[in-house]
Amino acid sequence: MTxxxxxxxxxxxxxxxxxxxxxxxxxxxxxxxxxxxxxxxxPMVTNDGTFPRRLIRYGQVGxxxxxxxxxxLWLCYHCGQCTVSCPQQADPGEYMAAARRYAIANxxxxxxxxxxxxxxxxxxxxxxxxxxxxxxxxxxxHGTRSTSSLAFFSFIPDSVIHWTGVGVMIAALLxxxxxxxxxxxxxxxxxxxxxxxxxxxxxxxxxxxRALWDAxxxxxxxxxxxxxxxxxENEPTRWFERRWVVHGAIMWGFLGLLAAxxxxxxxxxxxxxxxxxxxxxxYPVRLLGTLAGVAMVWGVSVMLVKRLRHVKPSLALSTQSxxxxxxxxxxxxxxxxxxELALYLPGVPAWGYWMFLFHVSAAMELLVLLPFMKFAHxxxxxxxxxxxxxxxxxxxxPAT
Numbered sequence: 490m491t492x493x494x495x496x497x498x499x500x501x502x503x504x505x506x507x508x509x510x511x512x513x514x515x516x517x518x519x520x521x522x523x524x525x526x527x528x529x530x531x532p533m534v535t536n537d538g539t540f541p542r543r544l545i546r547y548g549q550v551g552x553x554x555x556x557x558x559x560x561x562l563w564l565c566y567h568c569g570q571c572t573v574s575c576p577q578q579a580d581p582g583e584y585m586a587a588a589r590r591y592a593i594a595n596x597x598x599x600x601x602x603x604x605x606x607x608x609x610x611x612x613x614x615x616x617x618x619x620x621x622x623x624x625x626x627x628x629x630x631h632g633t634r635s636t637s638s639l640a641f642f643s644f645i646p647d648s649v650i651h652w653t654g655v656g657v658m659i660a661a662l663l664x665x666x667x668x669x670x671x672x673x674x675x676x677x678x679x680x681x682x683x684x685x686x687x688x689x690x691x692x693x694x695x696x697x698x699r700a701l702w703d704a705x706x707x708x709x710x711x712x713x714x715x716x717x718x719x720x721x722e723n724e725p726t727r728w729f730e731r732r733w734v735v736h737g738a739i740m741w742g743f744l745g746l747l748a749a750x751x752x753x754x755x756x757x758x759x760x761x762x763x764x765x766x767x768x769x770x771x772y773p774v775r776l777l778g779t780l781a782g783v784a785m786v787w788g789v790s791v792m793l794v795k796r797l798r799h800v801k802p803s804l805a806l807s808t809q810s811x812x813x814x815x816x817x818x819x820x821x822x823x824x825x826x827x828x829e830l831a832l833y834l835p836g837v838p839a840w841g842y843w844m845f846l847f848h849v850s851a852a853m854e855l856l857v858l859l860p861f862m863k864f865a866h867x868x869x870x871x872x873x874x875x876x877x878x879x880x881x882x883x884x885x886x887p888a889t
Contacts, residue, residue, distance in 0.1 A: 515587035527571035537880040558675030563873035569803030596668035602861035700878035738788030745781025786822035824848035
C-alpha cells in the first residue's frame with residue numbers, strides 16, 4: 490500500500506508585522522517571553538480557543554496570515570486581567586485590542602480603516618468633512634419651516650433622507666460583506682472547516698444551525714460569555730455598573746433606535762401613518778426609540794466617564810478611534826432625544842429644526858464609518874463565536 494505524504498503549507502513570515510501592529514496602539518510586547526501566564530489567567534480561554542500567548546507569538550515571529558485567520562482574536566473582551574498579571578508588563582490585553590484594529594484594517598480593502606486608526610490628524614479632517622458634506626446636502630435640500638408645528642419632513646424632505654440612507658447603507662453593507670468574507674475564508678482554512686462540514690448532510694446542518702444560534706442569539710445578543718465568563722475580581726457590586734450591563738445598554742440601545750427608525754419608515758410606506766407624524770410618547774414606535782435612546786446615552790456616558798478616570802487597566806490607554814466612536818454615539822443619542830423633546834415643548838422652537846438636521850447628519854456619518862470603526866467588533870465577533878461553537882461541537886461529537 491502506498492501512502493501520500495502530506496506537505497504542510499509554507500508559512501509566510503512578515504518581519505514588519507509587530508512594528509505594524511504597534512501603530513494600532515499595542516504596547517511593546519517584545520518584552521513577552523511566552524511564560525503563558527496571560528493564557529492561564531484569562532477567564533475566556535477554553536480548550537477550543539486559547540489566547541493571548543499564541544497570538545502574541547504570531548506577532549513576534551511575523552505570522553500575519555495566522556493572526557488574521559485566528560478566531561481567538563475576537564473572543565477577548567479586554568477585561569485586563571492578563572495585563573495586570575503579566576510579569577513583564579507587556580500589556581497583552583492592549584496587544585489584543587491593537588491586533589483587532591489591525592485585523593479590521595486588513596479586512597478593509599479601501600484602506601479607510603487603516604487611515605482612521607493610524608493617522609489621527611488626517612482621520613479628524615475626514616470625519617469633519619464627512620459630517621459637513623451630509624449637513625450641506627440636507628441644508629441644500631431643506632424646505633420651509635412651519636411655524637404652526639415642527640414639520641421636520643417638510644424642512645428636510647423624507648425622500649432625501651430615505652434615499653441618502655439607502656445609499657449609505659448599501660455602501661456600508663458592501664464593505665462589511667467583503668470584510669466578513671475575507672475573515673471567514675481565513676478562519677475556515679485555518680480551522681479546517683469546509684462547505685461539506687456546514688451543510689453536507691442533516692447532522693452537519695443541525696450543528697451549523699446550533700452554532701449560528703449560539704453565536705448570534707446566545708453570545709452576541711444575550712451576552713452569555715460576557716456575563717458568565719468575563720468576570721473579574723474588580724467587578725462592581727452594583728448591577729447597573731457591571732461591564733456587560735453597560736455594554737448591553739449601548740448595543741441594545743443602538744439596535745432599538747435602528748429598529749424604531751425602520752418601523753417608522755415601514756409604517757409610512759404601508760400607509761399606516763405619515764412619516765414623522767407627531768404621536769403620543771407612549772406610541773409603541775416612539776416609546777421604543779425613546780427608551781433605546783436613553784439606554785444608549787446612559788451606557789455611553791458611563792463608558793466615557795470610565796475612560797476619562799482610567800478606572801481599569803484595560804481603559805488606561807484609549808486611542809482616538811475609541812473616543813470618536815463613543816462621542817459619535819453620545820452625540821447622536823443626545824441630539825435625537827433633544828429633537829424629540831422639541832416636539833412636545835409648547836410653541837414651535839426654531840432650534841428643533843436645526844437639531845434635527847444635526848442629528849440626521851451625524852447619524853449618516855456614523856453609518857458611513859461603522860465598517861471601519863470599533864463597532865465593527867459587533868460584526869466580526871459573532872462570526873468568530875460561530876467558529877468557536879463549531880469547534881466545540883466537533884470535539885463533543887462521537888468518533889465514527
